[in-house]
Amino acid sequence: MPIFWRVVVALVSAVGTVVPPLLSQNVSEKLQLVLKQPLPSFVQAAATFSPDERYVMIGGLSDLVVYDVLSGIEMRRFSTADTQLPFLQAAFGSSPGTFDVATNNGVLQCDLPSGNPCTVLPTAEASKLTVKSPIDDSTSTQPFGTLTHSDPNTLRTQPINTWLSPSGKVQLFTRMSTTGQIVLCLTAVSQGKPIGVPLILGGNIDPLAGINFYQGLGVLEAHGLWTHYWNFRTASTVTYPEDSTYSASGAVSYTFVSTGAGSGYKLYRQENEIAKETGFVADILPSWVGTSAKGEVLIFTYPSDTPAASGLHAVRDGKESRLDCSSTYTSQGSLSARAMHPSIDPSGQALIAFCNTSANLSHPVWKLIAWSLPDLKEKQSLTVETSTRDFAQWASIAPDGNTVALGSKGAVRIADLTSGSFHDVSFPFLFDGLLFNGTKVVTGEIQEDGKTLVLVTDRNSHGIGNVIWFDTAQQNYHRSTDFTNIRAMSTDGKGAVGVLTEDNIIHVLNPDGKRVERLISIGNDWMVFSDTGFFDATPNALKWVSLSLQGNALPVPAESLFNELYRPGLFRQLTYGQVPSLPNGIDISVYFDAPGIRALLQGRVTPRLKDGKAALCFGDTDLFQAFERQYGTSNAISDADAQCGKRIVLSNQDDPATTVNALQNLKAARLTTPWDGEHITQHPAHVHLLGVAISHYSNNADLGDIPTAVHGVKDLQQAIASTYAADQITLWGDKCNGLYDDNATKARILKCMDDMTAEMKPDDLAIIVFAGHGGNGSEGAMVSDLFSFYTARDPQAGVLGENSISAIEFADRLRKITARRVVFVMDACESGLTMAPLANAVGVKMQAAALQALASQKSGSSIPGPAAEGVLLMAASSGVEDALTSPDGNPFLKKLKDSLKSQPGGARSYSLATDMALPLSLLVNGTPEQNTPLALAIGADFSVLNQ
Numbered sequence: 031m032p033i034f035w036r037v038v039v040a041l042v043s044a045v046g047t048v049v050p051p052l053l054s055q056n057v058s059e060k061l062q063l064v065l066k067q068p069l070p071s072f073v074q075a076a077a078t079f080s081p082d083e084r085y086v087m088i089g090g091l092s093d094l095v096v097y098d099v100l101s102g103i104e105m106r107r108f109s110t111a112d113t114q115l116p117f118l119q120a121a122f123g124s125s126p127g128t129f130d131v132a133t134n135n136g137v138l139q140c141d142l143p144s145g146n147p148c149t150v151l152p153t154a155e156a157s158k159l160t161v162k163s164p165i166d167d168s169t170s171t172q173p174f175g176t177l178t179h180s181d182p183n184t185l186r187t188q189p190i191n192t193w194l195s196p197s198g199k200v201q202l203f204t205r206m207s208t209t210g211q212i213v214l215c216l217t218a219v220s221q222g223k224p225i226g227v228p229l230i231l232g233g234n235i236d237p238l239a240g241i242n243f244y245q246g247l248g249v250l251e252a253h254g255l256w257t258h259y260w261n262f263r264t265a266s267t268v269t270y271p272e273d274s275t276y277s278a279s280g281a282v283s284y285t286f287v288s289t290g291a292g293s294g295y296k297l298y299r300q301e302n303e304i305a306k307e308t309g310f311v312a313d314i315l316p317s318w319v320g321t322s323a324k325g326e327v328l329i330f331t332y333p334s335d336t337p338a339a340s341g342l343h344a345v346r347d348g349k350e351s352r353l354d355c356s357s358t359y360t361s362q363g364s365l366s367a368r369a370m371h372p373s374i375d376p377s378g379q380a381l382i383a384f385c386n387t388s389a390n391l392s393h394p395v396w397k398l399i400a401w402s403l404p405d406l407k408e409k410q411s412l413t414v415e416t417s418t419r420d421f422a423q424w425a426s427i428a429p430d431g432n433t434v435a436l437g438s439k440g441a442v443r444i445a446d447l448t449s450g451s452f453h454d455v456s457f458p459f460l461f462d463g464l465l466f467n468g469t470k471v472v473t474g475e476i477q478e479d480g481k482t483l484v485l486v487t488d489r490n491s492h493g494i495g496n497v498i499w500f501d502t503a504q505q506n507y508h509r510s511t512d513f514t515n516i517r518a519m520s521t522d523g524k525g526a527v528g529v530l531t532e533d534n535i536i537h538v539l540n541p542d543g544k545r546v547e548r549l550i551s552i553g554n555d556w557m558v559f560s561d562t563g564f565f566d567a568t569p570n571a572l573k574w575v576s577l578s579l580q581g582n583a584l585p586v587p588a589e590s591l592f593n594e595l596y597r598p599g600l601f602r603q604l605t606y607g608q609v610p611s612l613p614n615g616i617d618i619s620v621y622f623d624a625p626g627i628r629a630l631l632q633g634r635v636t637p638r639l640k641d642g643k644a645a646l647c648f649g650d651t652d653l654f655q656a657f658e659r660q661y662g663t664s665n666a667i668s669d670a671d672a673q674c675g676k677r678i679v680l681s682n683q684d685d686p687a688t689t690v691n692a693l694q695n696l697k698a699a700r701l702t703t704p705w706d707g708e709h710i711t712q713h714p715a716h717v718h719l720l721g722v723a724i725s726h727y728s729n730n731a732d733l734g735d736i737p738t739a740v741h742g743v744k745d746l747q748q749a750i751a752s753t754y755a756a757d758q759i760t761l762w763g764d765k766c767n768g769l770y771d772d773n774a775t776k777a778r779i780l781k782c783m784d785d786m787t788a789e790m791k792p793d794d795l796a797i798i799v800f801a802g803h804g805g806n807g808s809e810g811a812m813v814s815d816l817f818s819f820y821t822a823r824d825p826q827a828g829v830l831g832e833n834s835i836s837a838i839e840f841a842d843r844l845r846k847i848t849a850r851r852v853v854f855v856m857d858a859c860e861s862g863l864t865m866a867p868l869a870n871a872v873g874v875k876m877q878a879a880a881l882q883a884l885a886s887q888k889s890g891s892s893i894p895g896p897a898a899e900g901v902l903l904m905a906a907s908s909g910v911e912d913a914l915t916s917p918d919g920n921p922f923l924k925k926l927k928d929s930l931k932s933q934p935g936g937a938r939s940y941s942l943a944t945d946m947a948l949p950l951s952l953l954v955n956g957t958p959e960q961n962t963p964l965a966l967a968i969g970a971d972f973s974v975l976n977q
């Protein structure tokens with residue numbers, strides 16, 4: 031078997047079965063995405079920052095919420111519904127992270143750094159405190175924030191309320207989205223101006239106004255309070271802080287930027303990453319915007335319910351002009367985008383719009399007018415028949431700039447701009463048992479072949495709709511599954527479709543009508559979700575998304591399923607038609623019953639049949655109790671059974687024997703590669719060793735000291751440096767000015783990792799060691815499987831700086847390492863949570879090499895298959911345990927150092943993995959404590975040290 035094909039076959043257990051999209055296991059009907067809607071409307075609100083600007087609280091008429099400024103995490107929430115008060119009163123204390131809230135039962139005194147629940151002060155003590163109202167400050171000399179108002183009807187994305195921190199470095203503001211929802215945002219401030227994409231804290235997360243699918247670029251654009259681009263050609267994403275519009279070529283963009291309350295919006299034109307003012311200022315924000323192919327001219331309309339609305343406007347070289355139909359009106363008032371339905375063809379060569387040419391408002395006469403771009407010359411004017419089948423509901427122009435589809439509720443008419451002729455499209459079929467003309471066609475687009483229509487329908491106006499692909503020549507069709515409340519639709523001109531639904535989720539459909547993926551954009555964060563249950567995301571996006579199984583009452587946060595369903599590089603996989611599947615025999619509900627199941631099976635957990643039911647049996651009482659405390663599962667059972675006294679009974683019992691067998695296979699399985707059983711005998715030319723350790727978190731009072739972290743890592747580095755298996759070695763931690771204690775900030779660590787990766791060669795060996803605090807960042811009842819290593823706080827990063835590195839970021843860095851031998855060590859509490867995402871990253875990396883080799887083979891190249899690779903991953907504890915440490919030593923790092931030196935002939939990856947996965951014990955204050963480290967060797971065996 032050729033090497034390139036062996037790679038593809040062997041990756042089945044690494045990233046799921048690689049099958050064509052239409053044959054993959056589909057759980058989309060069972061598993062639903064739920065975007066959190068954590069806040070009510072804050073149109074009337076007030077806010078204040080804590081003295082150290084670490085926290086901010088905002089209060090409205092019904093809720094008061096406290097946020098962590100650094101992460102955007104909601105720390106506490108209080109509701110008038112719970113306190114039975116007309117409004118809540120609150121104030122920060124002088125000590126960091128402390129505040130008081132007045133309720134009808136007394137005053138709650140809260141201490142965020144302690145992690146403890148708020149305590150109720152006695153009435154006598156409460157009367158001594160001064161608390162302030164978030165809305166009515168008449169009883170206080172120091173108001174709770176500053177309550178400001180703007181008119182949301184005239185300022186679409188202008189901040190409604192704005193609060194600046196005492197230092198002037200952070201701004202909290204509420205903003206109204208294009209659909210009238212309130213979003214709560216936090217942004218850094220430089221020289222008095224907000225910078226970057228805002229951090230979205232909460233609100234009714236409904237910020238996307240629409241989507242555009244660019245035919246020539248393979249880019250899907252989501253726009254609203256920000257603009258997010260999903261590039262299907264490069265499998266990359268990018269977010270811009272404003273609502274921007276790109277030209278068809280992708281070379282030019284236009285953005286309207288507010289100049290301040292009530293002073294209009296400046297138009298900026300960006301080309302070659304250089305933005306310049308055009309000189310044009312709009313009184314209000316336009317409602318529809320389009321550009322010519324190369325961005326020479328911008329076309330826009332104003333909202334119909336504003337005094338400035340007056341038809342189609344064009345801006346070229348900073349000068350505004352109006353097209354011919356701008357002086358006509360409809361019975362609803364000025365001729366707006368809603369009435370005109372302007373449309374630009376995907377190539378940016380032609381513009382069309384409906385215009386009413388009748389002075390009799392009771393009997394409008396509609397004309398379809400077409401203009402060529404960019405010269406704006408009128409090329410055709412066709413009268414559209416006015417009848418009960420009014421064809422002025424929507425319009426779409428094909429990429430040829432000549433064929434136009436005109437739509438009504440139940441029919442479509444095709445216009446030829448060259449000949450000026452029309453012909454009606456008939457639909458000789460039934461749609462879900464209903465006559466097609468009994469189903470409302472909301473909108474549609476004609477494709478580049480000039481005959482295929484992509485239509486969005488709303489069955490009987492019940493909010494349930496579909497996307498239909500109709501071949502007007504062959505008179506056949508196919509449709510998508512049901513969608514609820516479709517807000518917008520755009521095609522790439524070749525049959526691929528993006529659908530934006532009211533829940534703010536973008537559904538990408540292929541021309542066959544099958545959904546490929548779901549996309550979510552929230553500020554600078556994004557998430558990709560496959561219909562087989564897997565996802566890729568930025569760390570902050572996970573807090574917005576929960577997953578729900580049909581029949582389950584409560585959605586589960588995506589963070590709780592991170593280890594099992596996170597797939598780094600998923601967007602790229604789906605783009606190239608590689609769809610990962612769940613292991614055969616394992617239902618998706620297993621991951622909801624036992625989050626972190628893969629890590630548990632690597633420890634002392636065994637699947638068994640118990641009383642005819644599939645169960646997970648824990649051989650370690652401490653591990654079982656830790657799991658029960660963390661996840662609070664209702665399926666946990668503890669009895670005197672000798673083999674399975676501590677167990678989790680799985681909820682899906684359709685075929686318990688098959689489930690147990692599949693879990694046993696999963697327990698025995700490991701990441702397989704084409705290089706299993708092979709040995710890399712060539713010594714690496716260079717060892718790249720990066721050690722990061724934090725013993726003293728002097729800039730973060732929330733984290734205690736770990737006296738042995740720095741000392742343990744330095745000892746390990748010395749042991750490796752003395753007998754390293756290479757010609758030369760670079761100690762990158764020292765080269766980067768010592769990544770210890772206060773120097774080990776997130777920015778410095780990631781930059782050092784990037785610099786190290788840039789200097790690596792394929793034949794090198796990379797060893798990366800981290801020691802310090804870690805955890806899953808769980809707050810209250812919310813449990814997360816997303817591990818983070820806590821770094822030193824960076825005073826130069828500003829108050830919005832991040833002070834942790836997530837497993838997502840570690841996985842992304844691991845994928846980029848070019849060395850074919852890698853050792854990764856994480857010594858921190860709950861560090862076992864890193865194993866699954868890092869192993870997945872290794873699988874994706876190897877799959878990329880396989881696909882590249884396959885592509886080379888198809889192209890006739892004689893490039894050989896990829897050379898052998900080996901990876902060793904080690905974690906100091908399981909995903910639900912603390913790492914063992916004491917003032918006298920670090921047992922995990924000490925054992926690793928001893929194992930490196932004790933193996934005859936040199937330490938090798940597979941033998942190290944066996945040694946390091948054994949339980950560890952430590953005597954703490956006379957009491958023995960034990961935990962279970964995790965270790966995994968992947969691919970070829972290789973030397974870590976030579977004797």
